[in-house]
Amino acid sequence: xxxxxxxxxxxLTPADVLAVARHGAELRLDPAAREEIARVRxxxxxxxxxxxxxxxxxxxxxxxxxTSIPPSMRHxxxxxxxxxxxxxxxxxxxxxxxxxxxxxxxxxxxxxxxGVRPLVVETMIALLNAGITPIVHEYGSLGCSGDxxxxxxCAIVLMGEGRARDRxxxxxxxxxxxxxxxxxxxxxxxxxxxxLINGTDGMLGMLLMALADLEDLVRTAxxxxxxxxxxxxxxxxxxxxxxxxxxxxxxxxxxxxGNILALLEGSGIIADVAAEGSRVQDAYSLRCAPxxxxxxxxxxxxxxxxxxxxxxxxxDNPVVLEDGTVTSNGNFHGAPVAYVLDxxxxxxxxxxxxxxxxxxxxxxxxxxxxxxxFLADDPGVDSGFMIVQYTQAGLVSExxxxxxxxxxxxxxxxxxxxxxVSMGWHAARKLRTAVDCLRRVxxxxxxxxARAIDLRAPLAPSPAASAVxxxxxxxxxGPGPDRFLAPEIAAAEELLKDGSILAAAQEVSGRxx
Numbered sequence: 163x164x165x166x167x168x169x170x171x172x173x174l175t176p177a178d179v180l181a182v183a184r185h186g187a188e189l190r191l192d193p194a195a196r197e198e199i200a201r202v203r204x205x206x207x208x209x210x211x212x213x214x215x216x217x218x219x220x221x222x223x224x225x226x227x228x229t230s231i232p233p234s235m236r237h238x239x240x241x242x243x244x245x246x247x248x249x250x251x252x253x254x255x256x257x258x259x260x261x262x263x264x265x266x267x268x269x270x271x272x273x274x275x276x277g278v279r280p281l282v283v284e285t286m287i288a289l290l291n292a293g294i295t296p297i298v299h300e301y302g303s304l305g306c307s308g309d310x311x312x313x314x315x316c317a318i319v320l321m322g323e324g325r326a327r328d329r330x331x332x333x334x335x336x337x338x339x340x341x342x343x344x345x346x347x348x349x350x351x352x353x354x355x356x357x358l359i360n361g362t363d364g365m366l367g368m369l370l371m372a373l374a375d376l377e378d379l380v381r382t383a384x385x386x387x388x389x390x391x392x393x394x395x396x397x398x399x400x401x402x403x404x405x406x407x408x409x410x411x412x413x414x415x416x417x418x419x420g421n422i423l424a425l426l427e428g429s430g431i432i433a434d435v436a437a438e439g440s441r442v443q444d445a446y447s448l449r450c451a452p453x454x455x456x457x458x459x460x461x462x463x464x465x466x467x468x469x470x471x472x473x474x475x476x477x478d479n480p481v482v483l484e485d486g487t488v489t490s491n492g493n494f495h496g497a498p499v500a501y502v503l504d505x506x507x508x509x510x511x512x513x514x515x516x517x518x519x520x521x522x523x524x525x526x527x528x529x530x531x532x533x534x535x536f537l538a539d540d541p542g543v544d545s546g547f548m549i550v551q552y553t554q555a556g557l558v559s560e561x562x563x564x565x566x567x568x569x570x571x572x573x574x575x576x577x578x579x580x581x582x583v584s585m586g587w588h589a590a591r592k593l594r595t596a597v598d599c600l601r602r603v604x605x606x607x608x609x610x611x612a613r614a615i616d617l618r619a620p621l622a623p624s625p626a627a628s629a630v631x632x633x634x635x636x637x638x639x640g641p642g643p644d645r646f647l648a649p650e651i652a653a654a655e656e657l658l659k660d661g662s663i664l665a666a667a668q669e670v671s672g673r674x675x
Contacts, residue, residue: 165181165185165187165188166187166188166189166190167181167182167187167188167189167190168190168191168192169189169190169191169192169195169268169269169272169283169287170192170194170195170272171192171194171195171198171272171273171274173269173272173273173473173474174265174266174269174473175473176370176373176374176466176469176470176473179262179265179266179367179370179371179473180370180371180374182261182262182265182290183258183259183261183262183265183367183371184258184261184371186293188291189265189268189287189290189291190287191272191280191283191284191287192272195272195274195283196280196283196284198274199271199272199274199278199279199280199283200279200280201274202274202275202276202277202482203277203278203279203280205277205482205486206219206277206352206353206482206488207352209488210233210236210351210352210353211233215230216480216488217480217488217490218352218353218356218357218479218480218488219277219352219353219480219488220233220236220352222239236351236352237349237350237351239355240350240351240352240353240354240355240356241321241350241355243314243355243356243359244314244317244318244321244350244355244358244359245318245323247310247311247313247314247359248311248314248315248317248318248324249302249311249314250298250299250300250301250302250303250311250312250314250315251299251300251301251302252299252300252301253299253300254297254298254299254300255298255299255300255312255591256594257295257327257331258371259298259364259367259368259371259594260295260296260298260312260316261290261295262363262364262366262367262368262370262371263298263309263312263313263316263363263364263367264286264289264290264296264316264363265290265363265367266361266363266366266367266473267286267313267316267358267361267363268283268286268287268290269473270357270361270363270475270476270477270478271283271286271357271358273476274482275476275478275481275482275483276353276357276476276478276481276482277353277354277357277482277488278353278354278357278358279351279354281348282320282348282350282354282357282358285320285345285346285348286316286320288343288344288345289319289320289343289345292329292339292342292343292345293328293329294319294326294327294328294329294339294340294343294345295326295327295328295329295331296315296316296318296319296324296325296326297315297324297325297326297327297333298312298315298316298364299311299312299315300591302315303364303365303586303587303588304573304575304580304583304584304585304587305362305365305495305496305499305500305583305584305585305586305587305588305589306494306495306496306580306582306583306584306586307360307479307494307576307580307583308359308360308361308362308363308477308479308494309359309361309362309363309364309365309496309586309587310359310360312364312587313358313359313360313361313363313364314358314359316358317355317358317359319336319340320347320348320350320358321347321348321349321350322336322337322340322347322348323336323347324336326339353480356478356479356480357478360477360478360479360494361477361478361494362472362477362494362496362499362586364587364590365496365499365500365503365586365587365589365590366469366472366473366499368503368590368591368593368594369465369468369469369472369499369502369503369506369590369593370469370473371594372503372506372590372593372594372597373462373465373466373469373506375597375601376458376462376506376510376597376600377462378661378664379510379513379597379600379601379604379658380418380455380458380459380462380513381421381664381674381675382601382604382658382663382664383451383455383458383513383517383604384418384421384422384425384451384455384674385421385425385608385626385630385663385664385667385674386517386520386604386607386608386611387422387448387451387455387517387520388421388422388425388426388624388626388627389607389608389611389612389615389623389627389630390447390448390520390521390523390524390607390610390611390614391422391426391432391444391448392426392429392431392432392611392614392615392618392623392624392627393524393533393610393611393612393613393614393615393618394444394448394520394523394524394530394531394614395431395434395435395531395532395618396432396435396444396448397432397435397436397441397443397444398422398423398426398429398432398436400419400444400448400449400452401419401420401422401423401426401452402419402423403416403419403420403423405419406419406420406452412456412457412460413456413459413460413463414455414456414457414458414459414460414462414463415452415453415455415456415457415459415460416452416456417456417459417675418451418452418455418456418459418675419452419456420675421671421674421675422451422452424626424671424672424674425624425626425627425667425671425674426624426626427624427625427626427671428624428625429622429623429624429627430621430622430623431615431618431621431622431623432624434621445519445523445529446519447516447519447520447523448520450516451516454512454513454516455513457509457512458509458510458512458513461502461505461506461508461509462506462509464502464505465502465503465505465506468498468499468501468502469499469502471498472498472499475493477493477494478493478494479491479492479493479494481493495582495583495584496583496584496585496586496587497569497584497586499584499586499589499590500568500569500584500585500586500589501569503568503569503586503589503590503593504565504567504568504569504589504593506593506596507561507564507565507567507589507592507593507596508565508567510561510565510593510596510597510599510600511558511561511562511564511565511596513600514557514558514561514599514600514603514604515558515561515562517554517603517604517607518551518554518555518557518558518603518607520607520611521547521550521551521554521606521607521610521611522551522555524537524610524611524614525537525546525547525548525551525610530614533614533617534546534617536548537610537613537614537617537641538644539641539642539643539644540643544643544644545644546644547609547610547613547647549647550606550609550610550647550651551606551610553602553606553651554602554603554606554607557599557602557603557606558599558603560595560599561596561599561600561603564592564593564595564596564599565596567589568585568586568588568589568592569584569585569586569589571585571588572584572585601655601658601659602651602655604658605651605654605655605657605658606651606654608630608634608654608658608663609634609638609650609651609654612630612631612634612635612638612640613640613641615627615631616631616640616641617641624670625670626667626670626671627667629666629667629669629670630663630666630667632666633657633662633663633666634654634657634663637650637653637654637656637657638650638653638654
């Protein structure tokens, strides 16, 4: 990616974070930010040379904050801090997460509120631009005092130690990677080790990426709903605008209903149902889809507000105020971010749950209004999509477990100095799994509804549905005898992930809300 993101004292946008974390955009430090960082650092140097103890500058950390450290030992103090805190374990986290983690820490360092030297920020930027990714582990953060262990695994690479991978994902010795990129290891000075690890950067990065994914997936859910409505010979009258904003003014609900109605426009199946006039109401999983997906949308909107506030923050402890005061604070506590990460896992689970109910209805001959059992080609000989729904149900069950909040848990640490923690990192990790599960659930609804619509021939679906089916059928076959289904589920998932399915629908319906 050729885009260059300029890192200034005013911070970043969510799009900037995605560009660097996911798409490899180059990063550059604004010269004005460099000047501000250097100015604040000169003040820290003056404090370091004084006689008054300053937390993180001339003292120990955490429960050892009252221990004064002589100047001759301060390099060792910062080095020891990073080495001891790089204590994660378990599987490696994804490259995009590590890149977001590093970028967001660099963003706070560039704010001029942390007291590091410009060299520290510039070295972090150089690692990102060189595609060097520190190895960060799943476990180690309690979401308080910053994402300590994950950030320490990044900071130790700045020192020329630890473990890292090159831009091709190959693990190589850190000194070799740095030398190849022309990056000199950093000898950390007063305050710098602490500044490198005291932030909510990991949980925030994962929140920003989850929001981007969920905004696409909630539109996808409206699309798969519209396909299921047609596959089940449902009615479109419940999606009329006069039933939503005027009567129940939740903005997400109105947006979802509007999307579904637009995607159903021109459907021959829906027109045939209206002409038949045999049913007054559809099941909740069809009729109440805007209420559920709308609630998801409104939760996403709230979470985005929290994410944007956190992105505008400069989180460190101690922090350097504009008047030069260096003071301890609790801004590193991840509670605000942890809460919305948990909220999103809850609504993702419910969005998946209602999609699974629509899928199950299409497979049940007693509720599908004329479809063959399990959409099988030869019921009895063929099982059709019977086990596809089992897979979907297993995913939904997993998501319900992941919806149990992490943010209500707290395990005291640091000799009871850190006696209430947010567990925001854990909330973020489980949300990432939930997002992947939701995409797979919707992929299964997509292939099921597409088969149901094909079986309604000669009745034609809406033009938007026809466009979607045309793209899907390039990778996934239509009705027929039983075949190996796992690759078809994977193909549908990939079409959702790369945006092909949404793009096909929106070429006909217009941009979905």
